[in-house]
Amino acid sequence: MATSTPPLQLLGCDFSSSPTRRKPVLLAWGTLSQGRVQLQxxxxxxTLDNFAACMARDEVWLGGFDMPFGLPRELVETLGWPREWEACIGHYAALSRSEIRDCFAAFCDARPVGGKFAHRATDRPAGSSPSMKWVNPPVAYMLHAGVPRLLAAGVYVPGLQPRAKATAKVALEAYPGLLAREVLGQRSYKSDDRAKQTPERLIARKDLLTALELGQTRLGLRLKLSHAQHDALVDDASGDSLDAVLCLMQAAWAQTQHVAGAPLYGLPADMDTLEGWIVTA
Structure with missing residues (x-):
C-alpha cells in the first residue's frame, strides 16, 4: 500500500534584531493543502542564539522571513562594497551596529533632503522601508542579525544564491505589511505601545483575520485556524503573532508558485541578484 507524502512544512517569521522574552522572534508553523493554510x-x-539553533535544526521547510535580505545596489556601489550578494553579506556581517549606523548616516548626510535613503527596486511595489534604515524600524539591524544566521544554517535563498547544492531549507524575504494593507488599507492593526492598543486596532485585527480565513486576498489561499488560535491572534495587540501568520501565508503562496513550475518561487526572473525581492510584491 502506497504511503502519501507528508505536506511540506511552512513557516512565517516575525523577526526582531534584539529579541527578548517580551518581544521574541515569532515563528508561525503550518502546512498547505488544497488551497488551505493550516496554522499548526x-x-x-x-534570543538570537535560539533563532540560530532553530534554523539549524535538521528539518525540511520553506519560510517567509520579515527582514530585508539585501541592501540597495546604489548604497553598495557608492560604498565600494562587494557587488556579489553572499560576499556583500559577509562584509556587512563583519561590521558592528555602530559602524553600520555611522556609515549609513554619513551616506545620508551627503544626499539632498527628500532623498536621504537609497531604495531597492522592491521597496516601491511592496511599500516597505528602505533596508538601510537603522531606526523606526531598524531593518538594517534585522538584516545584520538575521541573514548571516540563515546562511550559517545552510538555507537556500532563491534568486540571490546559485543552486549549487541541494538543501532542505528555503528562505524568502516576506513582508506582512504588504498583505495587511491589501485588506485594511491604511488602518493600523497593531502597536507595541499599550496606550495605542485601541478598540479600533482590535477590530482591524479581527477584520484582517476574517479576510484571511475567507481567502479574500489576491494570494487565493484560505487560512485555517482553531478557535483558540483565532482568539490568540486577535488578543496579541502587538500584532507580532499575526505578522508571523501573514508571512506564513506569503510562504504558502510561494509554494504554490514553485509547484506550478516557477523556479524562483514566484520571485521575478529579472530581480536584482544583489538587492533581493519581497515575495508576492
Missing part, C-alpha cells in the same frame, strides 16, 4: 503552532525564540 507558534514558536517563540527569546
Amino acid at each position: 503552532r507558534l514558536e517563540r525564540l527569546e
Whole structure:
C-alpha cells in the first residue's frame, strides 16, 4: 500500500534584531493543502542564539522571513562594497551596529533632503522601508542579525544564491505589511505601545483575520485556524503573532508558485541578484 507524502512544512517569521522574552522572534508553523493554510503552532525564540539553533535544526521547510535580505545596489556601489550578494553579506556581517549606523548616516548626510535613503527596486511595489534604515524600524539591524544566521544554517535563498547544492531549507524575504494593507488599507492593526492598543486596532485585527480565513486576498489561499488560535491572534495587540501568520501565508503562496513550475518561487526572473525581492510584491 502506497504511503502519501507528508505536506511540506511552512513557516512565517516575525523577526526582531534584539529579541527578548517580551518581544521574541515569532515563528508561525503550518502546512498547505488544497488551497488551505493550516496554522499548526507558534514558536517563540527569546534570543538570537535560539533563532540560530532553530534554523539549524535538521528539518525540511520553506519560510517567509520579515527582514530585508539585501541592501540597495546604489548604497553598495557608492560604498565600494562587494557587488556579489553572499560576499556583500559577509562584509556587512563583519561590521558592528555602530559602524553600520555611522556609515549609513554619513551616506545620508551627503544626499539632498527628500532623498536621504537609497531604495531597492522592491521597496516601491511592496511599500516597505528602505533596508538601510537603522531606526523606526531598524531593518538594517534585522538584516545584520538575521541573514548571516540563515546562511550559517545552510538555507537556500532563491534568486540571490546559485543552486549549487541541494538543501532542505528555503528562505524568502516576506513582508506582512504588504498583505495587511491589501485588506485594511491604511488602518493600523497593531502597536507595541499599550496606550495605542485601541478598540479600533482590535477590530482591524479581527477584520484582517476574517479576510484571511475567507481567502479574500489576491494570494487565493484560505487560512485555517482553531478557535483558540483565532482568539490568540486577535488578543496579541502587538500584532507580532499575526505578522508571523501573514508571512506564513506569503510562504504558502510561494509554494504554490514553485509547484506550478516557477523556479524562483514566484520571485521575478529579472530581480536584482544583489538587492533581493519581497515575495508576492
